[in-house]
Amino acid sequence: MLEVARMLSLLLQLAFTSFVLLSSVNTGNAGITSTFIRSEWPSTDIPLDNEVFAVPKGHNVPHQVHITQGDYDGKAVIISWVTDDEPGPSKVQYGTSKNRYDLTAEGSMTNYTFYKYKSGYIHHCLIDGLKYDTKYYYKLGSGDSSREFWFQTPPKIDPDATYHFGIIGDLGQTYNSLSTLEHYMQSPGQTVLFVGDLSYADRYQYTDVGLRWDTWGQFVERSTAYQPWIWAAGNHEIEYMPYMGEVIPFKSYLHRYTTPYLASKSSSPLWYSIRRASAHIIVLSSYSSFVTYTPQWMWLKEELTRVDREKTPWLIVLMHVPIYNSNEAHYMEGESMRAVFESWFIHYKVDVVFAGHVHAYERSYRISNINYNITSGDRYPVPDKSAPVYITVGDGGNQEGLAERFRDPQPDYSAFREASYGHSTLEIKNRTHAVYHWNRNDDGKKVATDSFILHNQYWASNIRRRKLKKHYLRSVVGQVST
Numbered sequence: 001m002l003e004v005a006r007m008l009s010l011l012l013q014l015a016f017t018s019f020v021l022l023s024s025v026n027t028g029n030a031g032i033t034s035t036f037i038r039s040e041w042p043s044t045d046i047p048l049d050n051e052v053f054a055v056p057k058g059h060n061v062p063h064q065v066h067i068t069q070g071d072y073d074g075k076a077v078i079i080s081w082v083t084d085d086e087p088g089p090s091k092v093q094y095g096t097s098k099n100r101y102d103l104t105a106e107g108s109m110t111n112y113t114f115y116k117y118k119s120g121y122i123h124h125c126l127i128d129g130l131k132y133d134t135k136y137y138y139k140l141g142s143g144d145s146s147r148e149f150w151f152q153t154p155p156k157i158d159p160d161a162t163y164h165f166g167i168i169g170d171l172g173q174t175y176n177s178l179s180t181l182e183h184y185m186q187s188p189g190q191t192v193l194f195v196g197d198l199s200y201a202d203r204y205q206y207t208d209v210g211l212r213w214d215t216w217g218q219f220v221e222r223s224t225a226y227q228p229w230i231w232a233a234g235n236h237e238i239e240y241m242p243y244m245g246e247v248i249p250f251k252s253y254l255h256r257y258t259t260p261y262l263a264s265k266s267s268s269p270l271w272y273s274i275r276r277a278s279a280h281i282i283v284l285s286s287y288s289s290f291v292t293y294t295p296q297w298m299w300l301k302e303e304l305t306r307v308d309r310e311k312t313p314w315l316i317v318l319m320h321v322p323i324y325n326s327n328e329a330h331y332m333e334g335e336s337m338r339a340v341f342e343s344w345f346i347h348y349k350v351d352v353v354f355a356g357h358v359h360a361y362e363r364s365y366r367i368s369n370i371n372y373n374i375t376s377g378d379r380y381p382v383p384d385k386s387a388p389v390y391i392t393v394g395d396g397g398n399q400e401g402l403a404e405r406f407r408d409p410q411p412d413y414s415a416f417r418e419a420s421y422g423h424s425t426l427e428i429k430n431r432t433h434a435v436y437h438w439n440r441n442d443d444g445k446k447v448a449t450d451s452f453i454l455h456n457q458y459w460a461s462n463i464r465r466r467k468l469k470k471h472y473l474r475s476v477v478g479q480v481s482t
């Protein structure tokens, strides 16, 4: 009898040990804290007279040109720019061949004051009804001071459409910011997913705030005029500055940067979604109310039901404040949003959540903490196959410098972390595979430091994989027989 009991307990122990071993393999307990730390340049803004901020010469010349997606599905673009001398026109001439601008669209002008700063004339113009997968040329302004640019529309919404996204956060306008931007521009990235904190103009006072928004607009034009940047707002966009009488949140940001929020039935430009190629991208606002029954909460609840993984297999969420972050900087700031939204991310099998805010790089394993319960005491994140990968790329290189102190020891959920500057790219290959890279700025070179294959969360299930196989087999057989 005793023997049997001993055998049983041994067996149980064995089962328990192998369970622990297995789950540690799953979580990949051995997370990496990279010791690489190098900030090449001091964290100071590029001086105002630097050529990166230079405005082209000419009367009423368009400058600070930037574009973003203008509708839900990628057949429209919003073109924005600033002029200094005259309030109009807000016209865009465009077409599909260079120097032939057969089409025109009329936008509208807005302007604002911030303390004693008066903005230039800010123009936003929607051009829609575009063809997919087509290069468009466009012209702003007239006569000697006209300027020409181009952009490429995405392929039509299709589950196997390939597409190359860049992810940048917390950019600012230092020499490190310039390095990040130039490295990104060397990549094949076609659209930037920007996770908030654009200009860091709010680090300045009085009329310099508006001025530094202008320099930032000029600084990023080299990329933003030619490909859409998908905007998410960060804390540096809030600009609550009562000491100079400025108390309307997001005033500069909302005048300057538009989003196609109405197309996704949102009631605010701060949260919205777009579909592009094979991706459904949801943009959330960390600094707008999101608790149960608020507009953002109600919108997200509805929007998640509209996601169709058969059409757009890739479900990507952008937000400013990371939900999982093991850096001392902003530690646990994302906890409130985690408590509200995490269970939805699991239920809808979000592929990846990109955030910024923390000026370092970090990637998590697939984990969740939806069992958290203040009564029972359940409180640890656990491996969860349905969970997204959480990636923090607040490492664009702004004035505030790096967040160099990670918490010790590295938590089980943290797969890779490093305090240096860089950007990420996500290259979607088809409905099942995407290739992800984090590229560190390293002595002026772009170095791919953390990379992996991201497997789609929806199409990874066995049933769907079998269905996919059958579908492909049928189409292959079909091709052979015709």
Ligand SMILES: *[C@@H]1O[C@H](CO)[C@@H](O)[C@H](O)[C@H]1NC(C)=O
Binding pocket: 087, 110, 111, 112, 113, 118, 119
């Ligand atoms: C905006 O521009 C118009 C036209 O020049 C001008 O009359 C108005 O005062 C400006 N408003 C602000 C808030 O700067």
Ligand SMILES: *[C@@H]1O[C@H](CO)[C@@H](O)[C@H](O)[C@H]1NC(C)=O
Binding pocket: 373, 374, 375, 376, 377
């Ligand atoms: C939390 O734990 C308590 C006590 O174990 C349990 O009664 C309750 O159902 C749990 N709540 C949730 C939402 O799981």
Ligand SMILES: *[C@@H]1O[C@H](CO)[C@@H](O)[C@H](O)[C@H]1NC(C)=O
Binding pocket: 429, 430, 431, 432, 433, 468
């Ligand atoms: C998707 O792309 C990956 C990597 O290029 C490839 O291995 C895989 O077979 C592709 N899957 C389908 C369904 O085409």
Ligand SMILES: [Fe+2]
Binding pocket: 170, 197, 234, 235, 236, 320, 356, 357, 358
């Ligand atoms: Fe931030």
